[in-house]
Amino acid sequence: MASKSVSSTDFLILGGGIIGVSVARELKHRFRDAQVTVLEKEDKCGLHASGRNSGVIHAGFYYSADSLKAKLTRAGNQAMIGYCEAKKIPLNRCGKLVVAKDQDDLPQLDELLRRGQANGVPLDNLTEEEARQIEPRVKTYERAIFSPTTTSADPQRVMEEMTQDATREGITIHTGAPYVRAEKGVVMTPHGSFAAGHVVNAAGLYADKIALDFGFSERYRILPFKGLYLYSDEPPHAFRTNIYPVPDLRNPFLGVHFTVRDNGQAKIGPTAIPALWREQYRGFDNFKFGEFIEVLFREAGLMMSSTFDFQKLAVEELQKYSRPRLVALASRLAHGVRPEQYTRWGQPGIRAQLLDIKNRKLEMDFVIEGDEHSTHLLNAVSPGWTCSIPFARYAVDQIEKATG
16 A cells, blocks of 8 residues: 655656666756656666676667667767776676678678668678687688677676766665556655656566556567576686677577676576566566466467567577577587586576567567656667666657657
8 A cells, every 4th residue: 555645756767777777867967956766666776687687888780770779879888888987897898799600691790780880880890710810719600790899897886886876966766666556647656655747667677567557558568588698617708709699680689699798707698588477587586477477478479470480489599498508509609618617597687578569579679658747668678778878868858858
């Protein structure tokens, strides 16, 4: 039962992940006298996607030039690297190789090069021998692409610094304050209610549910996908750079790859396993029967009909629960990869992927809906962490336009 006490605030942000905190900071920067409040359901900010992502600061060459992701990722790469430098957060500027498995991958490499050029992202088109000079263990067919600006950092460190910045800047953050419902412009939580001039929904896995309460997200629902990584037992810097396969550009997942973390340690993954409820991290943690039925219904429908062959994706991804299978996939990218080197599963993450339920397709780009009273950030998935600073600027631009 929500408390009857009602607090007033100019801007109320629902969700204390990196997007929510970045939007709060941008609002405070532009409206210095405004009261900005963040509600976070957990006892600490950034415990979901913001603290569980790969830590890769993407360069921005995967996305078509007309997309919001393309516009924001290159700027996000520069902004996130700059933020980490200013805060003395360690960076690993190791870059990224994108490799081809066979002749059929070469046209896709060319497409990535075209996208990189259109997006203003520096890329090097390499021969197989040149790729081995960057990473002696790499496997590729004839050619590869190198992205020199792809970088790694610790997402938890970034989240902690940004949260501290927000507090210093005068933003009020209430933790342990989950959204319950909204009535007549008042947002209710178990520990108090809030009347806001404008509500910003940055609730990640629950962004669609909250948006529905405000009359938005009618054609969209969140479909959760579980991401798992296996950590290498090899010494740090056993790999010099990230190694990625050529992705299937019809869906938003990048395939199993090698990520070199900020400390030089390598990991392989992630999976994109269809989850059965929104926060299905381990076992039956956070199980909600209603969510289970809803997600199962959506996934069953996609099994019968989808624009991206959900059935094939689900079968392939479920196999990645097998450690030998995940290692075998990674071994296609590099020499000297053995199962005994990969024995530790990392902290799982859940991707809050937006599904267009009308057209039965996964949304590839960021999606924002709203009006003068509320703004809903519905698909702030990868590379959302990379893009968080310019994404916040873009979102606040939309808020300014809507509120006049």
